[in-house]
Amino acid sequence: MTRGGREKDREAAPERRCLVTGEVGPKAGLIRFVAGPDGTVVPDLAEKLPGRGFWVTADRPALQKAADKGLFSRGAKSHVRAEPDLVDGIEAALARRVVELISLSRKAGDAVAGFEKVKGWLADGKAKVLFQASDGSDRGKGKLWTPTGGRWFGCLTASELGLAFGRDHVIHSALAPGGLTDKVIRDASRLNGLRGHIGSSAAGKDSRADER
Template identity: 55%
Template sequence: MTRGGREKLNDAPERRCIVSGDRGPKSGLVRFVVGPDGRVVPDILGRLPGRGIHVSADRALIGRAASKGLFSRAARMPVQAPEGLADLVEDLLARRVVELLAMARKAGEAVTGYEKVRDWLVSGRAAVLVQAEDGSERGKAKLRPPDGEDSLISCLDAGEIGLAFGRERAIHAALGAGGLTARVVEEAARLAGLRRREAGKQVGGTDRREGL
């Protein structure tokens, strides 16, 4: 069982990315469907009716799918990808992560504020550390993520973290090992892929970092 109560299943459903051809768990891809008007629609929650078309959660690959007509090829019919599709997916994923983080707060599974976050980390209650990508490096280095994989989320900015906690801004947050934590981590990983720019500069992620 992974941190946050998740179970790793070897037979987890996999889908193929229409751009790279790679197969992987559905949680690492973005599902799209073709709407009644023939336009490509991101299905972040994976619930919209219709045949799913999957692209890895990567800004460059989604942009390539839109510009190279790969959605039409996958759908076997002419379809139109909206301009700025990768930006739209990024926005939807960011809203989803903030929404899940707010749900975790309401369930008592998340806290913000330096002192509270530090207490959760020291006591071992924290499973995941969340830090704003636009926070000061000196301030963030004072807190060390818990041991283990996927123990740091750094793809949100201070305004987004603050929104989840009813504040204007927040730099630090911590998630306990509750059921919502796994969902936050998975969606944040997808968001990190959309915030990775083609030049190689990544705006945050869910990898582990060292603190002081």
């Protein structure tokens, strides 16, 4: 690859250094923080808050270590304190963001729910992302498959997915390319790090359906 190509890659995927691990990676895999006016560390999930930003990998052990060891102060270049429920609060906020983004995608016609609709999108190549509820049955989830060149996530519960579609619960949902889908992928990937789910592939490829 040319030097210009590498520069374009860096411009397309800006990188940040994790203050816990010291590793540099795409900022989509890290969470930004700033020092609040009251001396507490504030997660900036939208990456819009003013002030000096410091970054930690979107991983529960790394975030907990930063909170327990006072590492946020090193990133802020001043003393800041982490609230006891900081990591749990980040997880809850990320879950809300993913649900809200899926809901907006649904309203734009870019997301569907239900086994048959999702199966149809997958078969027609219309889906970029497959969501399946973390508490859904493995047997039912294994009857769908990860979109070609796309992503699978199991980081939301059935009730959380249901909120995005105005239902009590949803087991399967799919998102089309474009729209808000890249933002959904970014925040769902971060949520995976907090909840320990691996967003790489679904359980199987049998397309028979027996659940919603």
